[in-house]
Amino acid sequence: MKFLIFSTLLFYSFTQATAQPMTDAELKALLKKVDRIYRSDTSHSTMTMKIKTPQFERSLTMESWTRGLDYTFMTILAPVKDKGISTLKRKSKMWNYFPKINKVIKIPPSMMLSSWMGSDFTNDDFVKESSYQDDYFAKLLKRTKVMVSIELTPKSDTSSLWGKVIIDIHAAKYYPIKQVFYDESGEKIRTLEFSHVKALGARMVPMKMTLTPHHKKDQYTEILYNKIDFDVPLKASVFTRRNLQKRR
Amino acid sequence: MIFKLALRNIFRQKRRTVLTIMMMCFGYTLLAFTYALSEGSYNSIIEAFTSQSTGHLQIHNKSYLENQNLFYSITDAPKMIQNLERDKSIKAVSARITGGALAFANNKTAGVKIVGFNALKEQALTHYENRVFEKDSTINGPSGTYVYIGKKVARILKLKLGDSLAMISSGVDGSIANDLYTVKGIMKGSPFDDNSVYLGLNAAQEFFSLHNQVTHVSVLLHNIGSFPAAVNRMAPLLSNTKYIVRPWQKIESSFYKAMEADKKGNTITELIIVLMVSIGVLNTILMSMLERTREFGLLKALGTKPLQLAGMVTLEVLLTSFISLAIGVVLAYAVIYYFSIFGIQYSEPMTYGGMTFSELTVEFSTKAFLRPAVVILLSSALVALVPSYRVLKLKPIDGLKDF
Numbered sequence: 001m002k003f004l005i006f007s008t009l010l011f012y013s014f015t016q017a018t019a020q021p022m023t024d025a026e027l028k029a030l031l032k033k034v035d036r037i038y039r040s041d042t043s044h045s046t047m048t049m050k051i052k053t054p055q056f057e058r059s060l061t062m063e064s065w066t067r068g069l070d071y072t073f074m075t076i077l078a079p080v081k082d083k084g085i086s087t088l089k090r091k092s093k094m095w096n097y098f099p100k101i102n103k104v105i106k107i108p109p110s111m112m113l114s115s116w117m118g119s120d121f122t123n124d125d126f127v128k129e130s131s132y133q134d135d136y137f138a139k140l141l142k143r144t145k146v147m148v149s150i151e152l153t154p155k156s157d158t159s160s161l162w163g164k165v166i167i168d169i170h171a172a173k174y175y176p177i178k179q180v181f182y183d184e185s186g187e188k189i190r191t192l193e194f195s196h197v198k199a200l201g202a203r204m205v206p207m208k209m210t211l212t213p214h215h216k217k218d219q220y221t222e223i224l225y226n227k228i229d230f231d232v233p234l235k236a237s238v239f240t241r242r243n244l245q246k247r248r
Numbered sequence: 249m250i251f252k253l254a255l256r257n258i259f260r261q262k263r264r265t266v267l268t269i270m271m272m273c274f275g276y277t278l279l280a281f282t283y284a285l286s287e288g289s290y291n292s293i294i295e296a297f298t299s300q301s302t303g304h305l306q307i308h309n310k311s312y313l314e315n316q317n318l319f320y321s322i323t324d325a326p327k328m329i330q331n332l333e334r335d336k337s338i339k340a341v342s343a344r345i346t347g348g349a350l351a352f353a354n355n356k357t358a359g360v361k362i363v364g365f366n367a368l369k370e371q372a373l374t375h376y377e378n379r380v381f382e383k384d385s386t387i388n389g390p391s392g393t394y395v396y397i398g399k400k401v402a403r404i405l406k407l408k409l410g411d412s413l414a415m416i417s418s419g420v421d422g423s424i425a426n427d428l429y430t431v432k433g434i435m436k437g438s439p440f441d442d443n444s445v446y447l448g449l450n451a452a453q454e455f456f457s458l459h460n461q462v463t464h465v466s467v468l469l470h471n472i473g474s475f476p477a478a479v480n481r482m483a484p485l486l487s488n489t490k491y492i493v494r495p496w497q498k499i500e501s502s503f504y505k506a507m508e509a510d511k512k513g514n515t516i517t518e519l520i521i522v523l524m525v526s527i528g529v530l531n532t533i534l535m536s537m538l539e540r541t542r543e544f545g546l547l548k549a550l551g552t553k554p555l556q557l558a559g560m561v562t563l564e565v566l567l568t569s570f571i572s573l574a575i576g577v578v579l580a581y582a583v584i585y586y587f588s589i590f591g592i593q594y595s596e597p598m599t600y601g602g603m604t605f606s607e608l609t610v611e612f613s614t615k616a617f618l619r620p621a622v623v624i625l626l627s628s629a630l631v632a633l634v635p636s637y638r639v640l641k642l643k644p645i646d647g648l649k650d651f
Contacts, residue, residue, distance in 0.1 A: 082423055085426075098416065103352060118424070119422070185504065
């Protein structure tokens with residue numbers, strides 16, 4: 001009996017040590033950091049995306065502007081064939097623009113989870129239609145000196161593809177290390193890994209993201225940020241249909 | 249002896265014999281004609297179908313057939329075409345790219361089938377220019393940004409000659425294929441063209457990012473019947489084992505199966521005609537036998553063996569049918585020949601498998617003559633069994649009593 005009490009106590013103290021409880025506010029603050037890791041209040045970046053499948057490999061260079069989570073504008077710089085193809089997201093609306101045919105196509109909410117330009121990333125990944133902070137229930141799984149693991153399950157009114165998402169966040173520097181996405185039946189669908197961490201001003205930002213789908217062999221998509229500027233002044237006109245249709 | 253008797257019996261009652269012969273002749277001609285007609289119409293459907301759209305044979309990448317991914321293409325089409333064109337049995341070869349796309353114009357959207365081809369080669373194979381409703385006469389088929397569109401596409405998107413048309417699809421490398429084209433030709437209404445947009449091969453390759461590649465190569469033979477041999481001969485010409493040649497029956501298997509089922513339905517019609525003729529022949533023969541009951545009774549009483557008598561009766565029937573066939577062949581030949589030249593005009597054009605036919609075609613083939621002949625002979629042999637059996641069972645005294 002004594003032993004049992006002792007071991008329970010021991011176990012309790014042990015779990016206490018590894019997972020100190022976090023308040024909801026703390027969790028929220030942490031998720032807000034993850035949501036805005038590449039965004040802050042405003043951001044302006046250029047990046048190179050490499051798409052690799054068993055059949056082909058191609059890379060795209062893009063320029064992107066964001067304001068909060070609600071506004072995103074992206075345009076493809078290279079290759080020449082795709083140059084000028086742009087994406088605008090305002091609140092819950094999203095459009096693609098194809099300069100060759102001078103056509104704006106609205107992306108319906110049902111397409112949020114389909115592939116962006118043939119990559120493994122979804123439209124939603126790029127425009128952050130859903131935010132971890134607001135649209136998911138968070139639960140602390142594990143906390144160590146280096147890493148915080150959080151399990152996210154979508155709130156009932158969130159139209160999410162994912163049954164749950166498990167995020168590993170750097171405990172001290174608050175940048176994401178890894179995100180694993182599961183479907184409703186608990187099966188692992190894809191893993192997003194972060195690397196090439198760079199100090200940008202006060203914050204630490206992983207400059208490279210690698211997304212690996214688990215059900216497709218020999219396939220992944222990489223995004224490498226060439227340059228990110230945070231909290232730059234942006235005109236409101238950046239996030240307009242007029243700007244979307246501007247010939248670049 | 250029996251043969252002589254049988255022959256004499258046939259010519260003894262001329263009117264009766266002529267009646268039987270007429271019955272059989274009529275049956276034979278009818279059967280032969282139906283057969284020639286159905287063969288003719290099916291062959292003209294096949295001919296129209298293969299020569300307007302699929303060709304007789306098609307070469308694909310095996311993996312393309314499994315998952316329709318544009319990535320599984322044919323990478324050395326020009327060399328393959330060169331090799332194939334040397335084959336004497338091949339009439340025309342055309343390399344194509346087919347893929348789906350979304351077309352936009354005048355704020356309307358339509359799903360279309362893009363077909364990219366070399367204008368000259370495709371004209372030799374499908375004669376698509378003959379199906380053009382209107383076109384800009386200064387150009388020679390679709391090329392560059394000039395496209396031909398199906399009637400339905402034109403109607404949905406409200407397009408006229410010279411209008412521009414935007415298309416979006418996904419390229420083989422996952423890129424978003426999008427480009428702007430000018431309508432230079434509009435096809436007549438036809439199931440092959442209605443939802444299509446015809447591009448030059450280079451333009452289609454550019455659109456789908458399929459550089460120097462095609463999705464399939466279509467082959468038209470001089471003689472459609474020669475395809476099994478042609479498939480075997482072509483296999484080594486393909487230069488790569490990942491390619492496969494398939495006849496049109498496989499490529500359009502649903503169409504082929506529907507047609508086969510339709511053909512099966514025709515055998516029932518044939519069966520009814522055979523039954524009609526057989527019953528008619530049975531009727532005349534049985535009547536003649538009844539008339540001759542006394543004669544048979546007498547023959548039996550005189551000591552003719554029952555089997556001899558049965559043999560005589562059977563021989564009579566068979567001889568009659570041979571004579572009928574001889575006349576029937578001439579008659580059927582004349583009828584089929586006439587209609588194979590002049591055809592039968594429909595009062596209203598008929599559509600089958602989406603193609604419109606304004607004339608029934610009658611096909612001249614040995615099959616059309618042989619098959620009914622066999623059918624008539626067999627059925628008359630069967631019919632002959634009935635009187636033979638009666639003769640066998642006939643008691644001489646009953647026969648003699650009969651008057």
